[in-house]
Amino acid sequence: MHDSDERYPPPMCHPGTREIVIVRIKDWYGFQTRPDKRIMWVHAPAGYGKTAIAGTVSKLLEEEEGLDFSPLGATFHFWRTSPERNSPARFIITIAYQLAMSIPELTPHIENAVERNPMILRKTLEIQLIKLIVEPFKALGELDDMPNRLVIVDGLDECINSDQEYTVDRQHVEDQERVQIRILELIHNLQSHRLPLSFLILSRPEAWIKQHMQSASFVGVVEAVDLFALGDHVKDTETYIRAELSRIAARIQDDGTPDRGDEEWPGENVVQTFVQRTNGHMLYASTVIRHIDNPYGDPRKLLKNILDDDAYNNLDLAHSLPFSSLIALYMHIMQSCPKSNRPLMIQLSWTV
Numbered sequence: 001m002h003d004s005d006e007r008y009p010p011p012m013c014h015p016g017t018r019e020i021v022i023v024r025i026k027d028w029y030g031f032q033t034r035p036d037k038r039i040m041w042v043h044a045p046a047g048y049g050k051t052a053i054a055g056t057v058s059k060l061l062e063e064e065e066g067l068d069f070s071p072l073g074a075t076f077h078f079w080r081t082s083p084e085r086n087s088p089a090r091f092i093i094t095i096a097y098q099l100a101m102s103i104p105e106l107t108p109h110i111e112n113a114v115e116r117n118p119m120i121l122r123k124t125l126e127i128q129l130i131k132l133i134v135e136p137f138k139a140l141g142e143l144d145d146m147p148n149r150l151v152i153v154d155g156l157d158e159c160i161n162s163d164q165e166y167t168v169d170r171q172h173v174e175d176q177e178r179v180q181i182r183i184l185e186l187i188h189n190l191q192s193h194r195l196p197l198s199f200l201i202l203s204r205p206e207a208w209i210k211q212h213m214q215s216a217s218f219v220g221v222v223e224a225v226d227l228f229a230l231g232d233h234v235k236d237t238e239t240y241i242r243a244e245l246s247r248i249a250a251r252i253q254d255d256g257t258p259d260r261g262d263e264e265w266p267g268e269n270v271v272q273t274f275v276q277r278t279n280g281h282m283l284y285a286s287t288v289i290r291h292i293d294n295p296y297g298d299p300r301k302l303l304k305n306i307l308d309d310d311a312y313n314n315l316d317l318a319h320s321l322p323f324s325s326l327i328a329l330y331m332h333i334m335q336s337c338p339k340s341n342r343p344l345m346i347q348l349s350w351t352v
Contacts, residue, residue: 010059011052014243017236017282018053021227025057028223029198031064031071034148037223038191038198041213043205044227047283050202051077053227054154057200061150073149073197074098080158087161088183092125095151096132102149109136129186137195146196153187156180156203177208184212191221233280240282241274244289248299255295265300273307 013022021042028035044050054077061072074095079085100107113131114120120131137143161179187199203209205226213222245266252265266274278284292302 010055012059013049013052013056014236014240016239016243018049018056018231020231021053021225022056022060024225024230025053025200026060029071029150029200030148031067034196035198035223037221039187039218039222040198040200040225041222042200042202042225042227043210045204047281048227048233049282050204050227051154052282054152054200054202057150058152067147069147069149070102071147071150073102073151075152075154078153078155078158080155080160086158088125088159088179091183092128092132092186093121096128096136099133099149099151105140106136109139125182125186126189129189133190134193134195137193143194143196148196148198150198150200152200152202153183154202156183156201156209157206159183177206180206180209181212184209184218188218188221233282234275234278237278237280237282237285238271238275241278241285241289242271244293245271245274248289248293251293252299266303270303270307274303277307 025040025042028037028040042050042053054075058072058075062070064071075098076091076094077085084090096110100110110132113136117123117131120128123131140146157180159180160176184201187201190197191199212218213224249265274285274288278288288303288306291306292299294302
């Protein structure tokens, strides 16, 4: 669930960022109407804010006024390093539970399904889908007039079906492909029953996911949105950076951090250098902010060290590998932390 304690505080888009894609999603969903294509797939490489977009859309739907129904049907966020969220085992039962909460009429029918067969929670996902979602909806009778709900599935590419998240052997990779395609087939199966549900899926554009989304059975029901090509990522990143540096500057002043004798920090030159360094990559920007927003260090010095690092200055951002600058950033952070903390930092870096 998007507001579960495990994910607190939930990732959200910074105000004034990712507005184009959020409007695109809301226009597609339509609230009172059912979209022609009942599945929207938003895809982009890691670090472009897909999970934050999912969280923001969830919150917007929850707070939508003027409706006599809850437009947010359910959410599921796969997470590679979470044993409870890196496999499909809880996918259907979690969706069914949340649908029962948002559509109270479903509750008795879902409860009856579990009472009739308590072992349903151990059945295959395909059986759970029919017994816990499809049949309860069908039991309500005519569905054409029922308001359409949105189900958000974030991080499909992080469903790895294993607690060995760092295994890279061929068999493990093939298992990931199969389980992710299985999730897509479950969603497609739901759509074939013409239930009042639309699905927003967010993931990286893995080759097998992209191929499946473009297959004959999917292409007619999927609206694909390339987040990387939509909107001005550099502008969004600059908006975030300016706001966060202003916040940190205010904290420094309130804390009485000694003045370094520089011009008023951060200054336009620092901001523009930082923005240029990110190349529109929000994960890079947020990682730097977390690093310098340190109550035990001087944010001005920490940021200056990053921006002056030769490892960055020698990078050709336009032609380097996608994560070259991010790798250089992580190396800088690990090298700048106390030696006693480096083993922990190295361990944490593998979870990113």
